[in-house]
Amino acid sequence: MTLTTNEFVPTGAGDDDAQLLTDQEQQWVDKFMDETTLFLGPDPAIMRHHQIMPRSEYEEECIGQGIDPLEIDRIRKRLAGALDEAFEMCESMGAAPGAKWADLSCAVYTAEGDVTYLSNRGVIAFSAVLHHPIRYIMKNWKDEPTVGINEGDGFFHNDSRFGMVHNTDQSMLVPVIRGGHIIAWVGATIHEGENGACEPGGMPSGSETPFDDGLRASPIKIVEKGHLRRDLLTFLQHSTRDPKLMLADIKVKMGAVRRIMDTVDRLIDEVGQETFVASLRVTVEDVETEVRRRIGELPDGTVTFNQFVDSTLKENILIKFACKITIKGERMIVDLTGTGPEILNRAINSPLASTKSFMAQAILSYWWPDLPRSTGALSPIEVITEEHSWADAGYDAPVGQSLQASFRGFSALQTAFAKMQFSAPQKYSNVVAPWFNQINDFLWGGTTQNGEQVGNLCADLNGMGGGAKAFRDGEDAVAPLFCAMADIGEQEVMEEEVPFLQLVSKRLVRDNQGFGKFRGGMGYEMIVASRGTPSWGFMTVTSGSKFSSVPGMFGGYGCPVYPLAMVKGINIYDIIRKDPSQFNLSMERVMNEQPFEGGDYQSAHMGLQFDVAKEGELYMIAQGAGGGYGDVLERDPELVVTDLELDRISAHTARTMYGVVWEPETYVVHGQATIELRAQMRRDRISRGKPYKEFVAEFVSDEPPADLLYFGSWGQDDDEELLATHWGGLEPERVKGKLEDLPLIMIPDRRVLKINRLEARVRELEEKYGETVEHKS
């Protein structure tokens, strides 16, 4: 079977013999359907499969000529070198802020689209999802007379429904052709940012339909026989707010891909076409085989890890991301049943391929980082999802902020693995607590001091706190979950291009930790204010303001939650100019002391739709922390007082959380007093803890609290039975049932709900005070 030719018959055909067609009849039907198809959408036969393709006849022939593992290794290393070189070209020349900080990747693919090798740096998920568009191009455009695939052609796309992490990324996919046959593909993908969505920056938290998600390019031939097509380029430029960015980075990707192609050409000249093709194929197969073997090393059983996400980015809800991972011999099944339904007018839904791409990210960077970075890594793992859940969104669901669900696909695998691998004698990565998993970052847009229209984001999304390891603290602001060697950028450089200052840029927030025997890496705070611009605004796109985004591991605690804080109605630059002592900013001081007269001090959850930022108004957020590892009472007291001395934790935390007694003047630990306090704290635990069955009888309820807007299964005994909140009338009601039986879930505009509440209150007061007012609608 192949998914890239028209030989494939979609599943779902009836098994009634009377329905079977003869070959001739089937050809007529295919021809008719081909000629009368209204348009080609994402193909379920392609999009719902992540397994590597079976060997093609040509690959079989090439492999049949003999394999020399050493030669294959040499080819792989040459490709790795070329990919890293192309990566650096994109990083050095890319116009997108994301490119400058390593939010990109380059890869080589088999003819059928399986990733053979990725650049060592960059975002694994970006390239690990591109087998979908390659299969789409091969299936639909290869034999299409109006398109075709020729030497020198290059294909562009950004719509994640066709296989992309999210719509803010853009790809360039180029075929390797020999003797008229496609024998491989090379590609580059960059997080471009601006994409013409309803808000600037490419990751709109406010999108309510797929049309709000911005540019929706299915794979199109943007480069024809080496030449960039001006008509399509112009269309793309007119579709976004940053036409210069679009032009520059298409050219950058063309250049980078050309560099990879140079190495590919030389390699083929040196080793021969057959050996080259065989090496690509064998690499993919070898990785798959090795992954099966490694699964077999893990203990058989089931690990369950549920996540609860507290925001649609417009209002607070609680939606579940359920995950059960079962290992049996060399089989691994990842089952997301129990995950909440898609919400049809909120941006947080993720296409299945995007969710899976972050599973590949977890496997290749946190489970088995020594493996060649190939599609073969996810291929043997079975993934069970329900279509139209928020982790497997349908065609009509907005996906502008799909990272809300797809990052949870990463965390599901990364977190569960500590338990899956703990007892395995052979490990390929360290036991580690959960990595931070949110985009605590400012997105921005407007007119720059140089008069340009832009929309993009800060590099601080790359400053996620690392999870604690089993033998050391997590690293502060070390790297995003999706890229091991990303950069958090030079703020001063960025300030030459954008009209705002980070008045506080990288200051750690006290107690912003996942506490534990070893604590998680900390996050830092950022305070920004616009300056010297006729129009500017900020956004934030993060959940986790009421429910911690990541837990700890083996008794350690998770991260805290993160607010957005703002001071509107002031101009901090005027204030500082008059009184330089006021340049003493921290979220804690500003919000608690409210030192600026006339300021409107606000806290909110971290889903801020594009908010017009007048000159000098303050916007404040903090980057997140990784999870802690192990019991806090086992933390070395010296590490506790070191954190205390550096103001990383409060005295309250040192004493009441870690049970340490110290000399305040000298920070010398009182050893015996600490031992005694900790012993008492353990006795207190035993005293207050309730036997499990008794606890469950008191704590567990049949349903979530009535006023919680909940989505997903409740418990894990029957994950197919979902709960959801439905606005069938004016008030929300809780509905239950299997996913396919639930009504479509849409959430009313929160501002309308607020007006309703205020109007009701007005009427109540009018009645109370006997005021007669005639209300007309």
Next chain:
Amino acid sequence: MRVPMTEYLFIDLDTERWICRVCAHDFGDARGNYKEGTLVHDRDPREIHPPVIDPEKYEFTFSPDPAYCRILEFYCPTCGTQIEAEYLPPGHPPTVDMLWDIDSLREKWEARGDDPEEVVNYGPGENAVTDLSARFDSVGGHSHSTHREGEH
């Protein structure tokens, strides 16, 4: 033969029981849910994650909202070690996070022929080498069956 399954939990393949690596407390059948042998406390998350900005003035403060989030702390009934901390919505059943195939586990370790307490570590790298043997053996005074489930 005792297999370290987490930082604080062994599975004793001879007795097929979950036991505490710190004090040898018996948490119950290794084919079942170890949490059933623990003591549990429903923590207000604000006690663990203190507010950074004033909760009297603001709704969002760095502290989780107790109406959305609780922290269930699972303790060993004998030594008081906190072996798990789970973040859950109020009223949500605690997660059965690990269920292992004991026959397969035994088969794998018997085939290897070495002692899990000696060979299991935290992964690659010199600083990940650790001692995951029973702590109660080194301090003495406990036997595997000193504390059976339900006897605390």
